[in-house]
Amino acid sequence: MSRETSLFSGRPSELIGQQIAGYRIEQEIGRGGMAVVYRARDLRLERTVALKLLAPELARNDTFRRRFTHESRAAAAIDHPHIVPIFEAGETDGVLYIAMRFVAGSDLRHLLDREGPLPSATALRVAAQVASALDAAHEHGLVHRDVKPGNILVSRGTDSDHPEHVYLTDFGLTKKSLSLTGFTTVGQFVGTLDYVAPEQISGRPVDARCDVYGFACVVYEVLAGHPPFRRDDDMALLWAHQYDDPPPLTESRPDVAPQADPVFAKALAKSPDDRYPSCLDFVAALRAATKGGGPAPGRGATRVTRQPPERRPKPPPRWAEPVFVERE
Structure with missing residues (x-):
């Protein structure tokens, strides 16, 4: 019981310095309602990994354990440069865990909170890499269902032409797995409601086009500084996803060509059926629409020059700066 308390309580974890399944835990680097992620040392291969430990109540559910094993193996089988490699997934002493590559850098959520909207060129580079990862997963029959900035990791790229390298993560804990266990309350079955597709809300079958919707919400936020729908409560937000038209992006980013709307x-x-068939198709259409940039002739060209300083495009973020700090 003390182990469960240390995993998910607000107190400093008692696991720092301990070993789990051949990994020595070094530092907590992230947590959510269903899991805690640590930086850990693989004692067998002498490498640093990201070790995700799932909530103990999930390990006690036989349906979830089977689904977790199946989907973790499916995700581990995908060899793609923009999907975080999964090294191992299993169970030890009643704890489900996933060991993944440790990515030095930040996640997109922290970067957006720190930097605000990104320049169009940067946003398109990031989007293209995430899109290729999602489409690769779809080709393997895996639907992510929880595309959001917190599941997109950004690290330093190889050169000035590729200043950032983007990874998509969190395939091993999909929302379908949770729905089979009863962990489907609002805020759990979809994580963050800002990126949930209408068919997920209504309980209809989902496929790759569900990820197209969630991914488009993320790209909208990367450019606008906020997701497409903003409401005062969860029910109003769910309604907006199902029935309201998204506001034009150019209302928030007048420097982006109106063809993006x-x-x-x-x-x-x-x-x-009305969406793009793939994430890369969406990115290709967005790149073509924004090529050349700026408002169309006769459509508020002077608005760009009158933008307040905080709305002007910013230089590329400092990708490799870690956002995680030591916890006391």
Whole structure:
């Protein structure tokens, strides 16, 4: 019982310095309602890994354990440069765990909170890498269902032409797994409601186009500084995803070409049949729409020059700066 308390209580974890399944835990680097992630040392191969420990109540559910094993293996089988490699997944002493590559850098959530909206060129580079990862997963029959900035990791790239390298993570704990266990309350079955597709809300079957919707919400936020729908409570937000049209991106980013607005309208269509068939198709359409940048002739060209300083495009973020700090 003390182990369960230390895993998910607000107090400093008692696991720091301890070993779990051949990994020595060094530092907590993230947590959510269903899992805690640590930086850990693989004592067998002498390498640093990210070790995700799932909530103890999930390990006690036989349906979830089976689904977790199946989906972790499916995710581990995907060899893609923009998907965080999974080294191992298993159970030890009643604790489910996933060992993954440790990515030095930050997640997109922290970067957006720190930097605000990103320049269009940076946003498109990031989006293209995430899109290729999602499409690769879809080709393997895996739907992510929880695409959000916190599941997108950004590290330093190889050169000035590729200043950032982006990874998509969290395939081993999909929302379908949780729905089979009863962990489906609002805030759990979809994580953050800002990126949930209408068919997920209504309980209809989902496929890759569900990720197209969630991914488009993320890209919208990367450019606008906020997700497409903002409401005062969860029920109003769920309603907006199902029935309201997204506001034009150019209302928040007048420096982006207005041709981007119909691209987002299509990617965020309420019916999956009306969306782009793949994430890369969406990015290609967005790149074509924003090529050249700036407002269309006769459409508020002077607004760009009158932008307040905080709305002007910023230089590329400092990707490799870690956002995690030592906990007391």
